[in-house]
Amino acid sequence: MPKDGEERRFLGRRVRGTVNAALAVALTALSVAILFAIVGHIFVNGVGSLNADFFTKIPKPYGEVGGGIAQAIAGTIVMLLVAGLIAIPIGMGTAIYIIEFGRGRFAEVVRFAIELLAELPSIVVGVFIWALLVRNLTGYSGIAGACALAVIMIPIIARSVEEILKLVPDSLREAALALGTPRWKVVLYIVIPTVLPGILTGVMLSLARAAGETAPLLLTALGNTFFNLDLRRPMAAMPLQIFNYAVSPYDDWHRKAWASTLVLIAIVAILSGAVKFFTRRWKHESH
Amino acid sequence: MADRSSLSRRATKAVVDPSDRVFTALVGAASTVVVALIVGFILLLVLDSTESIGRFGSGFLTGSKWNPVETALNHIFFGALPFIFGTVVTSLIALVLATPLALGSAIFVSEYAPSWLGKPVAFIIELLVAIPSVAYGVWGLFVLVPIMRTGIEPFLQTTLGKVPVLGALVAGPAFGQDLLTGGVVLAIMILPTILSLSREIIDQVPRLQKEGMLALGATRWEVLSKAVLPYARGGIVGAAMLGLARAIGETMAVTMVIGNSSTKISPSILTPGYTIASAIANQFTEADSPIYFSAIVELGLVLLLVASVFNIGSRVLVRRIARREGGADA
Numbered sequence: 001m002p003k004d005g006e007e008r009r010f011l012g013r014r015v016r017g018t019v020n021a022a023l024a025v026a027l028t029a030l031s032v033a034i035l036f037a038i039v040g041h042i043f044v045n046g047v048g049s050l051n052a053d054f055f056t057k058i059p060k061p062y063g064e065v066g067g068g069i070a071q072a073i074a075g076t077i078v079m080l081l082v083a084g085l086i087a088i089p090i091g092m093g094t095a096i097y098i099i100e101f102g103r104g105r106f107a108e109v110v111r112f113a114i115e116l117l118a119e120l121p122s123i124v125v126g127v128f129i130w131a132l133l134v135r136n137l138t139g140y141s142g143i144a145g146a147c148a149l150a151v152i153m154i155p156i157i158a159r160s161v162e163e164i165l166k167l168v169p170d171s172l173r174e175a176a177l178a179l180g181t182p183r184w185k186v187v188l189y190i191v192i193p194t195v196l197p198g199i200l201t202g203v204m205l206s207l208a209r210a211a212g213e214t215a216p217l218l219l220t221a222l223g224n225t226f227f228n229l230d231l232r233r234p235m236a237a238m239p240l241q242i243f244n245y246a247v248s249p250y251d252d253w254h255r256k257a258w259a260s261t262l263v264l265i266a267i268v269a270i271l272s273g274a275v276k277f278f279t280r281r282w283k284h285e286s287h
Numbered sequence: 288m289a290d291r292s293s294l295s296r297r298a299t300k301a302v303v304d305p306s307d308r309v310f311t312a313l314v315g316a317a318s319t320v321v322v323a324l325i326v327g328f329i330l331l332l333v334l335d336s337t338e339s340i341g342r343f344g345s346g347f348l349t350g351s352k353w354n355p356v357e358t359a360l361n362h363i364f365f366g367a368l369p370f371i372f373g374t375v376v377t378s379l380i381a382l383v384l385a386t387p388l389a390l391g392s393a394i395f396v397s398e399y400a401p402s403w404l405g406k407p408v409a410f411i412i413e414l415l416v417a418i419p420s421v422a423y424g425v426w427g428l429f430v431l432v433p434i435m436r437t438g439i440e441p442f443l444q445t446t447l448g449k450v451p452v453l454g455a456l457v458a459g460p461a462f463g464q465d466l467l468t469g470g471v472v473l474a475i476m477i478l479p480t481i482l483s484l485s486r487e488i489i490d491q492v493p494r495l496q497k498e499g500m501l502a503l504g505a506t507r508w509e510v511l512s513k514a515v516l517p518y519a520r521g522g523i524v525g526a527a528m529l530g531l532a533r534a535i536g537e538t539m540a541v542t543m544v545i546g547n548s549s550t551k552i553s554p555s556i557l558t559p560g561y562t563i564a565s566a567i568a569n570q571f572t573e574a575d576s577p578i579y580f581s582a583i584v585e586l587g588l589v590l591l592l593v594a595s596v597f598n599i600g601s602r603v604l605v606r607r608i609a610r611r612e613g614g615a616d617a
Contacts, residue, residue: 045429214539265419
């Protein structure tokens with residue numbers, strides 16, 4: 001019966017389709033489960049060790065129970081601020097140059113340089129600052145750490161600001177220019193205010209990324225178990241403190257590693273959440 | 288009147304307010320800093336590696352002795368082959384594990400799931416990108432390593448251990464901190480990278496092709512396997528290459544689970560080892576002599592070159608898809 005064979009073949013095709021769809025569902029479920037497992041473990045293992053001491057005390061000497069990560073939180077904040085001071089003007093300036101002034105070959109070169117910077121493995125950024133500053137000039141220090149973070153932040157800021165500036169309609173620029181406004185006023189008083197929330201988004205994203213970077217800080221800021229705000233000396237940072245707590249042999253320090261990881265992820269989430277907040281408000285306003 | 292004359296001057300001589308020159312110079316300077324940064328970056332890495340390159344030549348890449356201290360029996364020698372081997376093995380393990388997961392999820396999200404489900408699922412998986420590397424390290428060290436040591440690795444040894452060739456891959460004691468665990472952590476870390484890029488590429492497949500096949504009575508899977516995946520193949524390979532580039536450069540999470548103890552090259556993926564990145568992270572504080580320093584910088588240079596090759600390859604493949612898409616529209 002030819003018809004019967006055809007039907008069977010059709011059934012086979014349907015079965016194959018269903019099996020493969022089920023496979024796709026299973027793979028997706030596994031991917032989602034991995035995320036939940038990681039975040040869940042970090043939350044469950046970290047939340048128990050959070051207390052006032054954890055945020056206000058510095059680490060105890062080797063093997064002693066107690067202490068916290070106050071010096072690491074301070075170090076991270078200080079280095080992020082300094083890195084931001086370096087990276088925001090350079091990143092924004094580059095994006096403004098490319099979009100508002102850049103013509104011809106140099107703009108292409110700049111854009112390519114940004115892409116290359118964005119793709120650098122972060123440990124290589126660490127090696128660069130280590131070879132350039134730490135070995136010759138600054139030694140292991142907060143300022144070297146901030147420079148390494150700045151190198152990581154610059155391309156993120158430049159790219160996102162570039163994308164956002166592209167969204168400003170040319171008619172807006174032309175209207176202002178037609179009134180005789182100098183270009184810098186057009187950029188600073190008209191273009192940038194129009195997309196300010198988008199620019200803040202880019203800056204927040206770069207901060208979120210830099211806050212979690214470990215490898216470049218390891219080679220530059222080195223870490224510190226004492227409270228230090230002097231940029232010329234080795235400085236603690238949360239990711240470095242997590243690393244040191246985690247690879248230690250003490251159970252109490254392992255619990256601290258979990259708790260610090262939870263705090264770090266919360267900081268990254270808050271910075272990225274601020275991104276969502278800004279973009280939503282911005283979209284809302286532009287409608 | 289002065290106002291009017293200056294207005295007309297501007298109208299005839301294009302723009303160029305003097306204050307504009309200052310502003311242009313400022314943003315131009317920022318751009319120059321960026322270009323100088325990347326040029327200086329490469330120059331410095333090459334310059335500081337010259338001593339090591341000059342002394343060991345290709346032996347740096349092919350030698351497997353990493354001997355920083357001069358003794359009567361062992362001369363100073365830096366051969367990075369074990370680190371390169373570790374990087375290759377862990378990255379390949381990561382790629383083999385992550386690609387099916389990412390591709391399966393991308394297919395589900397783009398082709399099977401309704402958008403109220405697909406979009407949040409993709410968003411959730413892509414959240415993995417935001418988790419800092421050291422957090423993966425903590426999770427890997429305290430959760431994954433024990434699972435590998437007591438569960439997965441003994442299981443692999445009992446099932447594969449007696450198979451002729453595969454047996455060698457899982458020989459030796461199960462430490463939990465080894466190349467396999469490093470690869471598994473890397474797989475999780477590059478999963479969102481591969482997922483989001485292949486999702487973008489699958490979404491770029493022209494709808495007409497899919498609808499045409501559906502209209503002819505093809506099943507969804509047939510549309511996928513005959514219209515979508517062949518079209519997207521190059522881009523998906525590109526997505527996997529980008530994941531590979533990420534895996535090669537990843538440091539902290541791997542450093543925390545790979546063992547960092549042996550510089551022997553063994554066929555077993557249950558051997559503790561180093562990657563190039565973890566070797567840098569573990570050894571930079573010990574670089575007291577100029578040649579040791581130079582060797583570490585050369586490790587960084589090698590890492591940069593290998594990662595760049597895959598980054599560029601990925602970009603070429605992904606762009607080709609985008610361009611073809613543009614052509615199909617026109």
